[in-house]
Amino acid sequence: xxxxxxxxxxxxxxxxxxxxxxxxxxxxxxxxxxxxxxxxxxxxxxxxxxxxxxxxxxxxxxxxxxxxxxxxxxxxxxxxxxxxxxxxxxxxxxxxxxxxxxxxxxxxxxxxxxxxxxxxxxxxxx
Numbered sequence: 831x832x833x834x835x836x837x838x839x840x841x842x843x844x845x846x847x848x849x850x851x852x853x854x855x856x857x858x859x860x861x862x863x864x865x866x867x868x869x870x871x872x873x874x875x876x877x878x879x880x881x882x883x884x885x886x887x888x889x890x891x892x893x894x895x896x897x898x899x900x901x902x903x904x905x906x907x908x909x910x911x912x913x914x915x916x917x918x919x920x921x922x923x924x925x926x927x928x929x930x931x932x933x934x935x936x937x938x939x940x941x942x943x944x945x946x947x948x949x950x951x952x953x954x955x956x
Contacts, residue, residue: 873889
């Protein structure tokens with residue numbers, strides 16, 4: 831392609847519309863570069879996960895985005911399960927503790943043999 835000379839008018843001679851028209855391709859290129867950079871970062875961050883699903887294949891940008899969304903959904907579900915398990919364990923401990931308090935209260939109100947009371951309390955604490 832033959833070199834061409836582009837005459838650039840000084841900024842003060844351009845209208846706002848002309849300035850925007852000149853700036854638009856530059857801004858669009860910067861936007862695409864940001865998108866591509868972010869997709870590349872995702873690819874690097876989740877490289878092991880991608881290799882597990884599609885070993886030895888060249889991933890397209892859409893593949894990277896789809897697999898990232900899938901991975902994040904999976905992680906979110908795992909986190910919710912962990913939270914639920916912790917919550918269940920906490921509820922169990924809380925209930926057990928409350929039960930133990932009730933048992934102590936009951937034993938303190940009623941005349942129970944000291945030996946029986948000791949055995950019962952040691953059993954609860956196990």
